[in-house]
Amino acid sequence: MSTATIVKLPPQETASLPKRSYLNSEYGLKSWLLTGDHKRIAILYLISITFFFFIGGAMAGLIRLELLTPQSDLMATDTYNKVFTMHGIIMVFLFLVPSVPATIGNFVIPIMVGAKDLAFPKVNLLSWYLYIVAGIFTISALVLGGVDTGWTFTTPLSTHYLNTHVITAGLGIFIAGFSSIFTGLNFIVTIHRMRAPGMTWFRLPLFCWSNYAASILMVLGTPVLAITLVLVILERAIGIGVFDPAKGGDPLLFQHLFWFYSHPAVYIMILPGMGVISEVISTFSRKRVFGYTAVAFSSVAIAVFGFFVWAHHMFIMGVSNYSALVFSLLTMLVAVPSAIKIFNWAATLYKGSITFETPMLYAFGFMGLFTIGGLTGVFLGSLGMDIHLTETYFIVAHFHFVMVGGMLMAFLSGIHFWWPKMTGRMYPEALSKLAALTTFIGFNLTFFPQFIVGYLGMPRRYAAYPPEFQVLNVLSTAGATVLGIGYLLPMLYLTWSLKYGKIAGSNPWQATGLEWQIQSPPLTENFIETPLVDHEAYDYEWLAHQTEHEVQTVG
Amino acid sequence: MDSHVIATQPVHDAHEAHAHAPYLRHHFETVEQQREASSFGMWLFLLTEIMFFGGLFTAYLIYRNWYYPAFVVGSHQLSIVLGTINTAVLICSSFTMAMGVYSAEMKRRKALVGWLLATIILGGVFLGIKADEYHEKWEKHHVPGLNFSVQDFTHPTDAEPALPLDMAQKTQVYFSLYFAMTGMHALHMVIGISILLVLVVKAWGGAYTAGHMTTIENFGLYWHFVDIVWIFLFPLLYLISRHQ
Numbered sequence: 101m102s103t104a105t106i107v108k109l110p111p112q113e114t115a116s117l118p119k120r121s122y123l124n125s126e127y128g129l130k131s132w133l134l135t136g137d138h139k140r141i142a143i144l145y146l147i148s149i150t151f152f153f154f155i156g157g158a159m160a161g162l163i164r165l166e167l168l169t170p171q172s173d174l175m176a177t178d179t180y181n182k183v184f185t186m187h188g189i190i191m192v193f194l195f196l197v198p199s200v201p202a203t204i205g206n207f208v209i210p211i212m213v214g215a216k217d218l219a220f221p222k223v224n225l226l227s228w229y230l231y232i233v234a235g236i237f238t239i240s241a242l243v244l245g246g247v248d249t250g251w252t253f254t255t256p257l258s259t260h261y262l263n264t265h266v267i268t269a270g271l272g273i274f275i276a277g278f279s280s281i282f283t284g285l286n287f288i289v290t291i292h293r294m295r296a297p298g299m300t301w302f303r304l305p306l307f308c309w310s311n312y313a314a315s316i317l318m319v320l321g322t323p324v325l326a327i328t329l330v331l332v333i334l335e336r337a338i339g340i341g342v343f344d345p346a347k348g349g350d351p352l353l354f355q356h357l358f359w360f361y362s363h364p365a366v367y368i369m370i371l372p373g374m375g376v377i378s379e380v381i382s383t384f385s386r387k388r389v390f391g392y393t394a395v396a397f398s399s400v401a402i403a404v405f406g407f408f409v410w411a412h413h414m415f416i417m418g419v420s421n422y423s424a425l426v427f428s429l430l431t432m433l434v435a436v437p438s439a440i441k442i443f444n445w446a447a448t449l450y451k452g453s454i455t456f457e458t459p460m461l462y463a464f465g466f467m468g469l470f471t472i473g474g475l476t477g478v479f480l481g482s483l484g485m486d487i488h489l490t491e492t493y494f495i496v497a498h499f500h501f502v503m504v505g506g507m508l509m510a511f512l513s514g515i516h517f518w519w520p521k522m523t524g525r526m527y528p529e530a531l532s533k534l535a536a537l538t539t540f541i542g543f544n545l546t547f548f549p550q551f552i553v554g555y556l557g558m559p560r561r562y563a564a565y566p567p568e569f570q571v572l573n574v575l576s577t578a579g580a581t582v583l584g585i586g587y588l589l590p591m592l593y594l595t596w597s598l599k600y601g602k603i604a605g606s607n608p609w610q611a612t613g614l615e616w617q618i619q620s621p622p623l624t625e626n627f628i629e630t631p632l633v634d635h636e637a638y639d640y641e642w643l644a645h646q647t648e649h650e651v652q653t654v655g
Numbered sequence: 656m657d658s659h660v661i662a663t664q665p666v667h668d669a670h671e672a673h674a675h676a677p678y679l680r681h682h683f684e685t686v687e688q689q690r691e692a693s694s695f696g697m698w699l700f701l702l703t704e705i706m707f708f709g710g711l712f713t714a715y716l717i718y719r720n721w722y723y724p725a726f727v728v729g730s731h732q733l734s735i736v737l738g739t740i741n742t743a744v745l746i747c748s749s750f751t752m753a754m755g756v757y758s759a760e761m762k763r764r765k766a767l768v769g770w771l772l773a774t775i776i777l778g779g780v781f782l783g784i785k786a787d788e789y790h791e792k793w794e795k796h797h798v799p800g801l802n803f804s805v806q807d808f809t810h811p812t813d814a815e816p817a818l819p820l821d822m823a824q825k826t827q828v829y830f831s832l833y834f835a836m837t838g839m840h841a842l843h844m845v846i847g848i849s850i851l852l853v854l855v856v857k858a859w860g861g862a863y864t865a866g867h868m869t870t871i872e873n874f875g876l877y878w879h880f881v882d883i884v885w886i887f888l889f890p891l892l893y894l895i896s897r898h899q
Contacts, residue, residue, distance in 0.1 A: 216682035221682065285696060285703070292695060321706070323709075324706050324710045326707055327708070327709075327710035340834065340835065341800070347799060347824060348827060625681070630684065
């Protein structure tokens with residue numbers, strides 16, 4: 101590797117993993133399944149969401165294979181409906197929502213604030229069990245014969261017209277919702293009440309701020325989804341009439357309630373990812389994040405604005421012109437805090453000592469792809485354009501740029517960044533750079549053609565399409581193959597590194613966060629003594645000073 | 656209880672004794688921090704509950720404005736006497752719960768158990784009356800989806816005005832919301848009573864009268880919340896246009 105790196109590993113001949121750590125404090129399956137340790141729960145979550153990610157990914161693969169040809173030839177059209185529904189449900193509720201908060205957040209937030217654990221360890225474990233139960237329900241819906249409402253459960257389609265397993269899938273999402281509520285609740289209480297002495301709000305790493313903002317959305321938004329699903333299930337099971345036009349109910353009310361959660365859910369998914377990017381950009385530019393306060397408050401602003409834009413999913417559903425106007429304006433306003441983040445990260449890079457470790461490559465991928473995803477969101481937020489573009493592949497490309505290009509890149513960035521902390525070992529550097537590059541190329545090849553094909557008018561959610569769209573669809577399917585390899589690679593080499601990776605030492609990146617000042621992997625109780633925080637976040641001078649004086653912080 | 660702890664864990668100074676309070680979980684620095692965290696967590700949970708019921712209240716608000724005549728006649732089908740009794744029962748149960756928290760504070764074990772039992776009984780009475788009301792709805796064919804007829808609203812036998820068939824159909828929305836809202840409330844009562852049963856057993860063993868009463872306090876918050884939801888449900892469902 102010709103590029104400069106700041107990786108500082110201990111001499112490998114003498115280096116060894118610490119004798120005591122959270123990984124070897126107890127042995128046996130029971131010690132994992134009944135653990136209260138936030139780090140072990142994070143690992144449990146990591147394994148389970150990876151499992152569901154690959155199921156959801158397999159569904160995506162099937163979708164792209166079907167769309168290779170204009171005819172619906174690989175599967176029957178109703179099978180296709182079931183496949184994209186499952187892809188959506190699994191990816192949104194079982195992967196994207198818990199991805200960064202429940203794994204990385206669970207692992208590092210208590211350490212970042214200087215606490216021994218999250219405020220409610222049992223609730224944290226309960227949240228994982230709820231997630232598993234939700235997963236079982238979702239998989240049963242799939243195995244029993246599928247569900248074909250789309251992940252949006254649109255009424256009256258979902259309540260009256262389909263003979264598939266809507267109730268099972270709905271219950272799965274209901275339960276996953278409570279898992280998410282408990283994670284959010286735990287984070288909020290931990291960040292409010294468990295900070296170490298001296299860890300003021302404006303000394304918190306930005307990762308905490310963005311997870312805090314996402315937690316507010318989880319706590320306030322998810323219950324509304326829960327009650328909406330209860331009403332859908334009741335309507336389907338016993339035929340009450342809240343959304344049924346025949347009984348006087350209004351299906352549009354379902355849309356309002358559903359999107360009241362599901363739009364903020366987009367920010368639940370992206371905000372923690374933005375937190376990862378702040379940490380990574382700062383570490384590998386060796387600079388404090390430019391405009392720390394602005395970035396911190398932009399997270400909160402996104403959370404607040406996020407609650408007032410839901411009807412932009414409903415412009416073509418017959419909402420009044422005036423409310424459409426207001427919601428369009430508010431949608432444009434969300435672009436402001438998002439842009440603050442992007443510009444401030446760019447300004448952080450300016451005159452920084454930039455190095456190109458794998459997490460940084462993923463972070464660059466995030467910045468580019470998220471910007472495209474965000475800007476096309478402004479297209480869709482403007483009323484006239486939306487009429488043309490909505491329900492086409494343009495919108496599919498838009499939210500995949502944000503969710504996959506943005507969030508998944510951020511997730512992988514974070515996993516690589518904190519992998520040495522979680523396991524005590526490094527991932528293979530060259531291979532991981534290759535994976536980052538493969539993901540980026542594969543992603544663009546998959547989703548950029550979809551912008552074009554959508555603009556040309558190809559609707560989403562159909563197994564067949566006019567032959568003139570085939571070239572772009574073949575490009576997209578080819579890209580999906582590359583992307584698939586890009587995701588398999590980390591899965592393989594990260595597993596490999598558990599045994600054969602180089603010993604990382606406590607702070608391979610020379611990063612400033614509290615989590616880097618303790619041993620890797622950390623002790624069960626994180627800190628031997630409660631840390632006393634006397635410096636701002638991202639204070640590299642403080643770090644240099646620490647190193648010079650060899651202040652004993654490693655347990 | 657306390658003397659037992661001191662006997663098994665030699666205490667070096669006052670600070671140590673404080674830190675080793677048997678109910679202090681290992682990841683909290685102080686008892687105060689633990690108490691604040693759990694009470695803050697409980698308030699946040701109640702916030703999620705408000706949002707949960709909020710979806711139903713939103714639906715109610717919209718449909719009541721659209722189908723006011725249907726809501727009026729639907730509401731007049733409910734028994735105002737039973738509703739009022741239930742409101743009184745629930746307010747009393749909040750009082751007994753508050754007394755339970757007070758007894759825990761005063762470290763009176765038997766009083767605590769007594770007040771909790773009283774709360775359970777009052778909660779049971781509420782659910783019993785509610786079940787009777789549901790049964791009556793079933794007999795009158797007012798359960799949308801399962802057993803519903805518009806007969807009572809198109810051809811009323813009492814002094815109510817007859818509704819045109821179209822508006823009479825909309826009473827199904829009213830009754831759907833009635834069952835969804837009171838049903839969700841009743842579900843919260845059932846969960847509350849189940850938790851209370853556990854709390855009574857633990858309280859009998861003296862778990863909440865040795866200085867650590869956060870659990871009782873938090874459960875009290877939950878119980879009062881469920882009570883408050885009913886305080887909103889009662890006028891919204893039972894008292895529409897009763898002045899006529």
